[in-house]
Amino acid sequence: MPKPFLIPGLLCLALAVTGCDRSKPVEAAARIFEVRGIVRGFAPDRSTIDVEHEDIPGFMPSMRMPFSVKDKKEIAGLKIGDGISFRMSVTDKDLSLDQVKKIAATDVRVAEPSPVANTSTNAADRLREGDAVPTFTLTNQDGRRVTSDSFRGKPLILTFIFTRCPVPTFCPRLSHNFSDLQEAIKADPALGGSRLLSITLDPAFDTPAILKEYADSLRADRTMWTFATAEPAQIKALTESFAVFVKPEGGTISHGLATALVTPNGVVTKIWRGNGWKPAEVVEELRRQFK
Secondary structure, rough: OOOOOOOOOOOHHHHHOOOOOOOOOOHHEEEEEEEEEEEEOOOOOOOOEEEOOOOEOOOEEOOOEEEEEOOOHOOOOOOOEEEEEEEEEEEHHHHHHHHEEEEEEHOOOOOOOOOOOEEOOOHHOOOOOOOOOOOOEEOOOOOOOOEEEHHOOOOEEEEEEOOOOOOOOOHHHHHHHHHHHHHHOOOOOOOOHEEEEEEEEEOOOHHHHHHHHHHHHOOOOOEEEEEOOOOOOHHHHHHHOOOEEEEEEEEEEEOOEEEEEEEOHHHHHHEEEOOOOOOHHHHHHHHHHHH
């Protein structure tokens, strides 16, 4: 089975684009794509714009996703439902747009809606800070069974990713943040030997063997950082518990982001939504709660 990742140079392979030059700084190797799409929303401060875009050959199929905005003035006159064309720049750390032009929405060809895997809206079932993590059974990167009890006794930071995620600000950013957390935990005994858990959103592809390769590419210490898969029903139950939106979309997965801190006795004590959190925030929370 072909390897879906390689660190460094993760993005070059994820984009299926040849010519990644490792002699140059990664940031210098930005990939540029011309894209068309429909505006679906804005961040309150208009720092990001939500766009349902057409297929982007060599990168990803048609789907809806947020983009960072290089210059807010370029989107100042836009409203939801407008058609736009733009230039998309992709590095290993960011994905942004510029050169935005308004076009006829009827000229944009987006994918037909695909089946929804998880769009749970039952707020009563969602975990909140102070709730116990539900019992779960997973299979780790070594093919071994792990359960919720396997992580008792130490603080746990868990998140959801998938190895083929092509968007640098989503799964790759979370995985690099976890790499930083791993080093911080190793260096500071005050962090209580905290454990890390990355649960795949793509159990059909992310077998234990694939997860092992991904873990190795990140130089994960498997004594403290576990990558895990499970039966689809178990993944669905966990993503619904943590209110993580998951939807198959044109061969990839549109999804939300959630990272949780769990106490040694299995209680959720903090949940970070999205990708804006920094490893230093988690370290500070660990020190505050478990000093």
